Amino acid sequence: MKIKLDYNNSTIEVNIKQGNVLDVLSPKRVKVSDETEVLRKALSVPHFHFQSAYFRQSAYFRLHKPPLERFLFDAENVLVILNDATKPCPTAKILEFLSGYISGDKFKFLVATGAHRAPTRGDLKLIFGKYFSRFSQALFIHNAKRDEDMVYIGITSRKTEVYINRLAIESDKILIIGSVEPHYFAGYTGGRKAIIPGIASYKTIEANHRFALSPDATSLKLEGNPVDEDIIEGLELFDKEIFSIQVVLSHNRKIYAAESGNIIDSHLLALEKVNEVFAAKAENKADIVVTVAKSPWDINFYQSQQAIENGKRILKDSGILILVSACKRGLGEGHYSEILFSCRTPQEVIHKVNTEPYKLGAHKAKRIAELASRSEFWAATGLPDEKVKKMFIKPYHNIQQAIDDAIAIKGKKATISFLLDGATTVPVV
Structure with missing residues (x-):
């Protein structure tokens, strides 16, 4: 089965066995006349x-x-x-x-x-x-x-x-x-x-x-x-x-x-x-979720959070979330990356945010750390690998490779769901 994903204003096609696909979700197709x-x-x-x-x-x-x-x-x-x-x-x-x-x-x-x-x-x-x-x-x-x-x-x-x-x-x-x-x-x-x-x-x-x-x-x-x-x-x-x-x-x-x-x-x-x-009806939670941040949310990692949060809604505990986002202008605004970079573990991030005075962006750091604590978080982006790793995320530059690796880890019967426009598609189980 071939699925088309948007990346950096172009289309990338990935192949996956149809039996693994649980959902392919996107905004509802509605007619606009005038x-x-x-x-x-x-x-x-x-x-x-x-x-x-x-x-x-x-x-x-x-x-x-x-x-x-x-x-x-x-x-x-x-x-x-x-x-x-x-x-x-x-x-x-x-x-x-x-x-x-x-x-x-x-x-x-x-x-x-x-x-x-x-x-x-x-x-x-x-x-x-x-x-x-x-x-x-x-x-x-x-x-x-x-x-x-x-x-x-x-x-x-x-x-x-x-x-x-x-x-x-x-x-x-x-x-x-x-x-x-x-x-x-x-x-x-x-x-x-x-x-x-x-x-x-x-x-x-x-x-x-x-x-x-x-x-x-x-x-x-x-x-x-x-x-x-x-x-x-x-x-x-x-x-x-x-x-x-x-x-x-x-x-x-x-x-x-x-x-x-x-x-x-x-x-x-x-x-x-x-x-x-x-709001898109989802069959169930999946072992693997691929969530795509399309333009303009792919401008940076900060804005791509929308796609991450929507993907989390249908990810099983101990599952693998794969973010697809060009992050054209890097990490983006906010204190979130400083918090992530300063900590050695996701648990340390959560403790830091919970105990220190709030600074703008801390909610993003905590949400990323919570995801990394209960699941695996991978990302196919244009960001430097070392920065991605410091946020407790496994970096990829080839989307197909990320999907293949995820299936290899979760098993041949693993279920996988796609959010083709992850920043705006809100899955409802």
């Missing part, structure tokens, strides 16, 4: 159930104009918040659809990097497409570590001090453009995450992400998820009129569904379609 029509419908019926009474009584609702035009009509300083290049949101397509609404000098654009590195010029061209030159003079990149750019707005019940980018504080209104996918500890991407962590300070992000150590911080879960609940509390401190456009992508990255309106409602209403596309 992306423009999907966006048009979403913008014609925005959702504002949770918006303030003042906002519901404002001129926005009295004007007989299209909803987004009503939202923008009296604003003099509008901030448009966009995803960075680590997210698959088709921002350029959405900007094209909105081009009639967002012309003029009252608009600024802020790329919500969270704690990620700044995008390159090439990244920005990818994000903005043909609109890069048009908006480049009004373009700003969020830098979570520039304290002078941040404004304190309050503290959550979990003691997260919330600092937000000054551009958002000084704007009249905010327009958010984003996409919603499963997220391995926040439940889902999109919506509220454009603000926290998107345009929050490093201190705020670190305080919020410490809750990723909780077992309730997991994919497809919002209720009882302390990461999400803390984000929502932080968002409630942010008193701004926000119009949010959230899209759900198909298996081939087309705009399958969209919602607009309040930052909370538009996000929650998108989740049904997210689950339809990205």
Whole structure:
């Protein structure tokens, strides 16, 4: 049996006996007829159930104009918040659809990097497409570590001090453009995450992400998820009129569904379609799981964690997880690699994270160590072998060889499951 895997924007074919294959999982194949029509419908019926009474009584609702035009009509300083290049949101397509609404000098654009590195010029061209030159003079990149750019707005019940980018504080209104996918500890991407962590300070992000150590911080879960609940509390401190456009992508990255309106409602209403596309029924747990981090999650090992976490969901204890990711820009941000490199065993990593003050990325180190403690963790990447080994991972550069070796260890009757788009496919047993 031949199975095609994406690696570094190309396709690699692996061979395996059909009798060994338990599951080949990927996002559900859904039909997308007209992306423009999907966006048009979403913008014609925005959702504002949770918006303030003042906002519901404002001129926005009295004007007989299209909803987004009503939202923008009296604003003099509008901030448009966009995803960075680590997210698959088709921002350029959405900007094209909105081009009639967002012309003029009252608009600024802020790329919500969270704690990620700044995008390159090439990244920005990818994000903005043909609109890069048009908006480049009004373009700003969020830098979570520039304290002078941040404004304190309050503290959550979990003691997260919330600092937000000054551009958002000084704007009249905010327009958010984003996409919603499963997220391995926040439940889902999109919506509220454009603000926290998107345009929050490093201190705020670190305080919020410490809750990723909780077992309730997991994919497809919002209720009882302390990461999400803390984000929502932080968002409630942010008193701004926000119009949010959230899209759900198909298996081939087309705009399958969209919602607009309040930052909370538009996000929650998108989740049904997210689950339809990205939650995949699995037969059972497997002896071997091959999980593929496709672009943009293959940009570095940090982002590839999404594929690792989804693969873990269907891996038997003492099984072998094989990550396939080019890791084009190395290990990525965060304290996680320093923790892993400083310890001699996975158990030492777990103890270190559990007993020392949390630093951003520690949750990743602990999750990797937990996997390495109960199973074998292998990775076919472009990373140097010595760095991979220091993270308690067996390095490979040939995917077929890794699969063959895994079957040799687990036996001829070993079961193997594939996540062809591991960063977004959430297996449900």
